[in-house]
Amino acid sequence: MRQSPGRGGGRGPSMADVAREAGVSGQTVSRVANGRSNVDADTRERVLAAMRRVGYRPNSAARALRNGRFRSIGVIISSLSTFGNSRTLDAIAAAVVDHDFSIVLMTVPRSTQGEVTGAFSRLNEQAVDGVIILIEQHQLDRSEIEVPQGLPVVVIDSNARYPSPVIDTDQAEGAASATRHLLELGHATVWHIAGPPQSYAAERRLRSWQAVLEAAGRTVPPVLVGDWSAASGYEHGRRLAADPSVTAVFAANDQMALGLVRALHEAGRDVPGDVSVVGFDDMDEAAHFWPPLTTVRQSFDAVGRHAVAALVSEIADGRRESTLIHVPTELVVRASTAPPPK
Template sequence: MTGSETSQRPPGMLDVARVAGVSAQTVSRVLRDHPYVSDEKRQRVLAAVEQLGYRMNTAARALSSGRTRTIGLVSIATESYAGAITQSSVEYAADAEHYSVVGAQISTPDAESISGALRRLERLGAEAIILAVPLRTPDHRIEQVAEHLPTVTIGGSPVGKARALDVDQRAVARLATEHLLSLGHRTVQHVSGPGDWIDAVERTHAWHDVLTTAGREAPPVIHGDWSPESGYQAGLRLGADPAVTAVFVASDEMAFGVVRGLHEAGRRVPEDVSVVGVDDIRLAAYCTPALTTVAQPFSELGRGAVASVTARLEGRDDPTSDVRLSPRLVVRGSTAAPPA
């Protein structure tokens, strides 16, 4: 083979072996995490892999080891920050454990779509599943997958055979609503997410409970779809009512739309209307005014999910447990006492 032909093809295992000064069998053992390789040779092989930019063929790896070291991730097809940061957290954590992630996105969180996504991931060789979708009711097809593949749910999906990691969404709503009431607002409007999302339903219930416990009237809920546009339409509607002084919005992205709608309706934030969002996306601290919001530990969820499935795949004790993580209120410039 000529030098030009070598430069045009991707590096192979023999190239790694040549640069590292070891046999191809040693390279194979290192890449399969075989225990019987000295640390010195392992480091030489890994350095050669990094130098050459070598990537092991997944199919070849499966044939040689019987494993794909692949985690399947089911998520909603959305441009939201929550979905993006959860996915990137899973991918970073999986890479640190020398696993790859293959995704299957669905448009609606129903059992039929989820079971179809799981079938696709199984065909692609997924050894474990992370289900980051808000399924509301149990389904036997999803349970069957969780019986033979290590499975973790993020978002509260009721899968009996899966480990469940979630954020306490009722606490999200309590933090936001109680903060606004503590500033002196008589009641709090709520711009919710879609009614078929568990997160949105839990937040709405808790918002209503906080108001009724405090002896305040709960206004009608305005439903959005997580988009800034739906928040904008809600803001225009709320801005037309001079009695509105406080709004709890179910996502930061919708909250940005609410603030814009209020502004166009001639209402100032926070002088006339206070606004609280959810998620604490990066832009929340840099908009005008900076957005008060409830931060969710998305990165911790992603890392925990990967730690759970990889531990079970490797025969180790699962370091996680079914748990609801706590959110955190971040107070910024978009909330204040109501106007006199």
């Protein structure tokens, strides 16, 4: 029986084994293994087929040491449970594949100075080429986070003051469009169920809602603070449903809007006949609420693509520039909003 090259001496298959199997030079095998473009397609396929036959796997660690690149991106994230974070992480994961990178994920639930700095240190030990920060809590802005010297960094959804690209959904314009929509329907004012106070996104949506009401000369109702969950929307919804003067509510995300709508239904208040409701995110289920939810669509895919593209560019150029990219939102009008009752 023919023995595969390189299998008999206790060592793994080598580039020389692949070169003999493919009938090419060792230099050609090296070019293919390192992803170089100066190999014609037929030769590349012949070398790859030979690698499969002999069981050769390129040593990515050794290749990284030679090239100074590890083809790996670190992601520091505060939570995997929130809708926005999970969708953005999905988008990042899809985008890195297009750039032939992989992801190393670090979660920092409390997002304290020590945890974030520690995450950077652990990522440095795992040899990543750059880091994307996906932490929306205010701690990131207040803390003196130590970013390793020379490590490319991109920040998503944050007011953190670092000399790095920042990618963010245009939260303010999204909230403004939701509030203006309800006022233009004829509602005297708009109530608001806000997200948690430590969230940058929640803060920007709240401030924008308030600014639109003030600019229109309308009463600004007391803010109801939720925690992004449908349960918190439901609890606030029970209070709002008991007040007949409430005719329009802007919830800072779709999940809280879902809880709000349930509370209104249980209290016998029709949506949108008695109360109009607008959410934020346009999660997949929003079109299937009853009634289908008017909401602000934000493009998590675009945020992920912009973040990865900015980081890959920084890795390639070796320059860190302080830029802000705002990804636009879109108001999606469905059946949960209407003029106020006569």
